[in-house]
Amino acid sequence: MSTVNNQITQNTDYQLWVKRSGYLTLTIALTILLLKFSAVMATNSSSVLASFTDASMDLLVSVLNFAVLRYALRPADDNHGFGHGKAEAVMALLQAAFLTGAALLLLTQTFSRFNQNEAVQQLEFGMWITVLCALLTLTLVLAQRWIIRRTGSLAVKADLLHYRSDLLMNLLVLAALFLASQNFLWVDNLVAVLICGYLLYSAFELAKEALQHLLDEQLPADQLLRIEQTLLTQAEILAVEQLKTRQAGPDVFIQLRLVLQDDLSLLAAHAIVDQAERQLMALYKQAEVIIHAEPYSESELKHKAMECAE
Template structure:
């Protein structure tokens, strides 16, 4: 996918997410006021947090999609990971407050009402959320955007969260009064787990964690397909937003001319870049005699031998 198409679909996702989130917030606020149920209030707080996060996400995406400039030669892709880390912090704060609310309601119950109306409104929110998640997953397949993944993780959980609220309101309506407080606490614990997973993913990008073993293996395999290559050494990879960065040393015959080695490196860079949607590949050629034991030797040749 081209950079322009990536921008287009990520921005469309931002607009759709924000619009849907605003409608859901209005519906959940109505349900919370009508029922006075702690689980409905927890669901409203989660939706309100989603609006805040989606707004910040939209702002961060506009910055992250800016091309590289003189001050940011590697681009602005890490803005997505920074915003995802903020989302994790917001989720953690909301989860702690909701956990307190659930425990408080368990020991000090408060009267609730209009439960049938609350159930109906939550059903509508569930349908809207499910629609949004399906669209987001389709966009993720096209873009692999970390910000859209973060949003989708929230709203995927919201589908189950809404169903849990419906179950809690139904149980309270059938005289199982403790269900409201227990469900609120469970929602809080779920939000804590989501925040933890999101924080780990964000830190993976911010701390320049290596690509997966399978992706690194793909890089090595595609380079070993070149007949002139004796091995790959010092392979380093990282990712910032959609952009993948790869750098390595390519071991070639001592007898090759500089011009021939240059052509092989160009070919190798294009092959590696083709493995990813958007990649910045830097390959340095070295004579094989300089690195007799490379990190990834070519198995079908004797390391260090000359053609």
């Protein structure tokens, strides 16, 4: 009963902080968008326009993210026995598509302005707005990093990718506006191209991680090793076989066989399996564990030993 209560508490905690992250992200994203819009109108800068385009995509994606999270956080039901966590990965994949489209569109606009040499205006105003946006973004990034450490949410990670890149963008925009004030107008367009490149890279990394969840990829090798080593601390466990894992949102699914001595009683084997489940749930806050107790005489371990003897 204590294990069930602990899982309920952890799930409630996850939902609470992910929702708080959504509210905070929407508030700051809208504020930054309005600030950058005023800078675009005042400066006529390609780099500021690139930063504004990215902020627009961030806000759109954050709104969609918030809506999808409400679905992803629903508990398992009759039609979704493993929960709705994969909705986070679907949203992350859509975010990658949005980022790619925005970057390509912005890249086209930037190249069209390379030969126009339009004057950049009110540079000091643009720089102050950029500094303010950078401070707001830094506040959001620090909050999101803390929430990710607490929840491991893929959706919040996806948001963090955007806003962490915004910090770099704001620094680049500041440099571009300063150099534009020194009559290096071409740098303004170059910075816009660099921002597009970073957006494309971020979209690729985000899509790669989302596909890992959607295609039920195994947990990383170091985590598989940690699972095996943790279980083998029980002296009665001879080996861990057929270890299969996957992740959907905050939920980690683990399936395996424990090789045990043939002469153990059913009660003794049951106690060992129960202890193994507790060990795995201590490693992962929200784990679904399926363990099969395998007699040594029927295990792969015995077959391998016989092959070596031959």
